[in-house]
Amino acid sequence: MVEPKIENVRKVLVVGAGAMGSQIGLVCALAGYDVAVQDISPEMLDKAKEQLSARLNRNVERDRNSREEADAAFGRMEFTTDLEEAARDADFVIEAAVEKLDVKRDLFARLDRLTPEHAVLATNSSTIESSRIADATGRPDRVCNMHFFNPALVMKCVEVVKNPETSEATVATTVALTERIGKEPVVLNKEVPGFVANRILHALANEAISLYENGVASFEDIDTACRSALGHPMGPFELMDLTGIDVAYYVRNVKYERSGDERDKPARSIVERYERGDLGRKTGKGWYTYDSSGRKVPS
Ligand SMILES: NC(=O)c1ccc[n+]([C@@H]2O[C@H](COP(=O)([O-])OP(=O)(O)OC[C@H]3O[C@@H](n4cnc5c(N)ncnc54)[C@H](O)[C@@H]3O)[C@@H](O)[C@H]2O)c1
Known part of the structure; x- marks a missing residue:
């Protein structure tokens, strides 16, 4: 088994380009990570691209980012419907797809087959604890909740929730990534509905x-x-x-x-x-x- 390490995280895959996934992708890209945003819906991907580009333009107008920073961040992002291709070299996955248990379990089973062994598979779900998904994979120790708040570009808090099988290396990597993207981690040592x-x-x-x-x-x-x-x-x-x-x-x-x-x-x-x-x-x-x-x- 290969343990996850923050030093190995270069590319983040965000699954789901909705309200949360699109902004989480941009947060990671602004912090310097290569980001793939994957969705089954080409319309949602187009909408995400449009909204994020407008958002970056506003940031430049308001002096929050330089034009170079904004262009570089957007240039690090790819938007795709092809999960297999996007997952192949992903070091960390943040799943932000629709809030349905069967969809998430199916996605995690596929992500387990498609991503490198060291990749953490995190879910942004607000109500589905990762223990309900982890057993769909062959790597439950590398599965956890990484719960952002809406709007993800603005809100600082990210709850990192361990399931009974989540390894310390997975928690450490998820906490470190949270910090590197400019957020404040809150670690939950056990799952409770609603988190903190x-x-x-x-x-x-x-x-x-x-x-x-x-x-x-x-x-x-x-x-x-x-x-x-x-x-x-x-x-x-x-x-x-x-x-x-x-x-x-x-x-x-x-x-x-x-x-x-x-x-x-x-x-x-x-x-x-x-x-x-x-x-x-x-x-x-x-x-x-x-x-x-x-x-x-x-x-
Ligand atoms: N909206 C919030 O305030 C909020 C806050 C924190 C966490 N969350 C969590 O984030 C997740 C997404 O929420 P949202 O509000 O962004 O939803 P949303 O409806 O805006 O977006 C969901 C996206 O998932 C896509 N999708 C559906 N099935 C898919 C699949 N099999 N593969 C890839 N993409 C798929 C849809 O096309 C859609 O673009 C949920 O798990 C939710 O619990 C939401």
Whole structure:
């Protein structure tokens, strides 16, 4: 068995060119790595290319990158539908494909056959722990979660989550890569649903909803308390409107399906909004109401 080492990482393969994968690819390219972004959809690859190029142009206009840096980073990126070709010389894989267990298991089985033996196979999944994928490969010791936050170009935190078989060399390599691409690693020694940051966020949101449903305070005032007393950039209800009430609804249903605990079910006020189609900013109404330019309308 060949142990992974950060010194051997030259090329990163990102699987999935969606919201997360495309930005993760650019983060790695800006740090000097050769990057292949692979997707089954040529349209998603075209869209990713277009958005990243526009993003780099904006960075140059705002003096965040020089023209040379931006061009060099983009020049280090390739966009392809050919997994076999992209995986052949990949030293580190970050899988950011659609959140479906069977798709990820199939991908990891193929990546195990296609990549060099030393390559770490990491998944960016938010809800699928790598132990549920690792046994589809012949290298479970080189599999872990490497969980970025949205938008990946901006957010600093990356959670590195060990599964029971993840080797220390895999954790060390993943932590070192996280640092080299300018992010801050948070290592989880064991798998827990939601990992650390989202678990805390979820607990906060549930407490906020419970205070609201019990008539303790209005949701507007609870948001104010989180902003002005706790220093959060936005309150839990404002955040729910941004990420989508449908997401809040699905996440709680998945948690309930897995735990069977009635307390994990989506709260009444979430179900009501979900059933009315008041899904937050994207529908113009959630907890708050928004005008066509996305500004909050005073209630
Ligand atoms: N969106 C977020 O806020 C966020 C944050 C952290 C982590 N994640 C995780 O990142 C992953 C991707 O999420 P996203 O929001 O970027 O999704 P997305 O829907 O924007 O992109 C998913 C991409 O995967 C591609 N895809 C589907 N099947 C594939 C396959 N077999 N091979 C290659 N590509 C395939 C799709 O064509 C699509 O481009 C998920 O695992 C999710 O849990 C998402």
